[in-house]
Amino acid sequence: MSTTATSTTQYSIISDFKEITKMRLAISVVFSSMAGYLLGVETVDYTTLALLAFGGYFMVGASNAFNQIIEKDLDALMDRTKNRPVAAGRMSVNTAFAIASIFTILGIVILYIINPQTAMFGAISIFLYACVYTPLKTKTPLSVFVGAIPGAIPFMLGWVAATNDFGIEPGTLFAIQFFWQFPHFWAIGWFLYDDYKKGGFFMLPTRKKDKGTATQTIIYTVWTVLASLIPAFGFTGKLYITPVSAVIVGLLGLGLLYFAFQLYKKLTTQAAKTLMLASVSYITLLQIVYVLDKFIR
Incomplete structure (x- = not known):
């Protein structure tokens, strides 16, 4: 086998591993x-952080x-997922199942080393995602509610x-991330x-790209912003953000809400893409603001 072929095979194995685990x-x-760890801890333990x-x-x-084992036949029908390793036939179901099983055991054991409650919530997350959320995706839009838990x-x-x-x-x-x-x-x-x-998935609450879906999107965006501001009012025990951080979070929330309203106004694919990018930016920046607030004040 040539060096190029060997490197291509190695690349394929690495890229398939990235894909099967959604790196x-x-x-x-x-x-x-x-x-979340940095927000909860009094003294950072880097060993625990690495284990987490x-x-x-x-x-x-x-x-x-x-998920990719269960949905392999449906993944093969969709452009976005047809090149996944199991759906494309590059990886056998048995190999994928072995990876999933080993990762489950390793994940729960490592989290258990931190403490039993962490392992319990980790196990619940895997179960809900694989055994409840995934099968429900072709049955009901309520799958998004179930998937929001893990x-x-x-x-x-x-x-x-x-x-x-x-x-x-x-x-x-x-609640914030839910x-x-x-x-x-x-x-x-x-x-x-x-x-x-194409895969039989109907993820939108009304099953349509309509104002009903856009309205519900706005409602849950409002709930997201409100939940994000609760720690500023001293009701959440040791979890607290200062007024300055609350203003920053509030401005981030207004930005997210703006893009949710844009989806309602335009009902376009581009508006939805922009909202998705805005949502990723929102949760990332919120977590950074929360952590910086704790360590700077």
Whole structure:
């Protein structure tokens, strides 16, 4: 075999591994969980932080691998997913299942080393994503509600990893990322509507790209912004942001709300794409502001 062929094969294996575990998504989840940890901890333990990063990555990787096994035939129908390793036939179901199983075990064990509650929430996340959310995607738009639960766990998971406690603080972090899932995923469901339709997925609340969906997107965007501002009022225990940070978060929220209204006004694919990008920017910047607020004040 030539050197070029060998390097191509190695590249294929690496790229397939990235695809089966959805590396970019996994990294964003790790970022959320690390932000939650920094918010909850009094003294940063870098060993725990590293365990959380690896455990979180394995947790997301396992969920996505199981998802791609279950949806392999449907993935093959959609342009966005037809080149995934299992759907394209480059990786066998058995290999993908082995990866998913190993990642599940590694993820739960690593999170258990941090503390049992962290491992429990990690296990719940994998179960809900693979066994409830994934099968429901072809049945009902309510799948987005179910999927928002494991999607909201990482931010909260970091706090639980730091404190070994579930209370109002991680509950608030969960609420923020839970409500945020709706404008984020409905924006994705809007601009990928035709592709999703090929696979039999109807992710939008009205099953249509209409004002009803856009209205619900606005409503959940408002809930996202309100939940994000709650820590400024002293109701959330040790989770607190200063008035300056609250103003910054509020401005970020107004920006997100602006793009949600633009979707309602225009009802276009481009408006949905812009909202999706705005939602990613919002949650990332919010987590950065929360962490900086804690360590600067």
